[in-house]
Amino acid sequence: MHVLVIQSSPNTDGLTAACADAAIAGIEAAGGTAENERLTDLKVASCNQCGNGWGRCRTGHECGGVLDDFQALHQRALAADGLALITPVYWGDLSERMKNLTDRLRRCEASLGEDSRLGGKPVLLVAAAGGGGGGMISCLTNMERWAQHVRMRPADLIGIKRITREHKLAAIRAAGEALVAQNS
Numbered sequence: 001m002h003v004l005v006i007q008s009s010p011n012t013d014g015l016t017a018a019c020a021d022a023a024i025a026g027i028e029a030a031g032g033t034a035e036n037e038r039l040t041d042l043k044v045a046s047c048n049q050c051g052n053g054w055g056r057c058r059t060g061h062e063c064g065g066v067l068d069d070f071q072a073l074h075q076r077a078l079a080a081d082g083l084a085l086i087t088p089v090y091w092g093d094l095s096e097r098m099k100n101l102t103d104r105l106r107r108c109e110a111s112l113g114e115d116s117r118l119g120g121k122p123v124l125l126v127a128a129a130g131g132g133g134g135g136m137i138s139c140l141t142n143m144e145r146w147a148q149h150v151r152m153r154p155a156d157l158i159g160i161k162r163i164t165r166e167h168k169l170a171a172i173r174a175a176g177e178a179l180v181a182q183n184s
């Protein structure tokens with residue numbers, strides 16, 4: 001089983017990066033393979049809201065409004081057997097780069113309804129918050145809603161903050177293992 005792990009913090013040694021490493025360790029321990037993609041290395045702009053609000057995403061199920069790294073990443077997401085989306089919590093929400101990516105994936109796939117090409121695939125959703133952890137739950141709620149729209153199956157939804165780091169990293173590793181074990 002191949003899992004595309006996408007993380008969206010600019011910090012290469014921060015909490016989000018540690019979460020991605022933990023998920024990958026679990027996936028590989030269970031015999032799966034993982035790609036580790038850092039959204040801050042790519043250009044994925046916000047949706048252009050083409051036409052009257054819909055563009056090629058509605059009928060062609062691809063983004064024709066903004067040509068950047070989204071198109072290739074979309075294809076990689078479709079080719080993977082599952083996803084892990086790992087975002088820092090910004091303003092109680094997904095980080096802006098993860099929001100851009102998930103918004104555009106949603107337009108292309110949710111417009112297919114039950115035939116979403118991500119439909120039925122598992123996704124591990126992780127929200128990495130700061131010291132207080134306020135807004136972690138609203139971030140996870142928004143990630144869950146996204147998964148519902150594209151019809152992915154949340155393998156787990158995990159919130160982590162600085163003081164829960166050690167036991168939640170262990171949980172993320174275990175969730176990566178379970179994702180592979182339950183879907184292979």
Ligand SMILES: Cc1cc2nc3c(=O)[nH]c(=O)nc-3n(C[C@H](O)[C@H](O)[C@H](O)COP(=O)(O)O)c2cc1C
Pocket residue numbers: 009010011013014015016017088089090091092093128129130131132133134135136
């Ligand atoms: C613009 C911005 C907004 C943030 N908003 C929140 C927030 O709403 N709640 C929270 O707990 N932490 C918030 N934080 C803190 C980050 O979620 C926290 O530092 C996170 O662990 C970052 O992960 P990193 O170490 O991988 O960069 C915010 C940080 C930034 C830069």
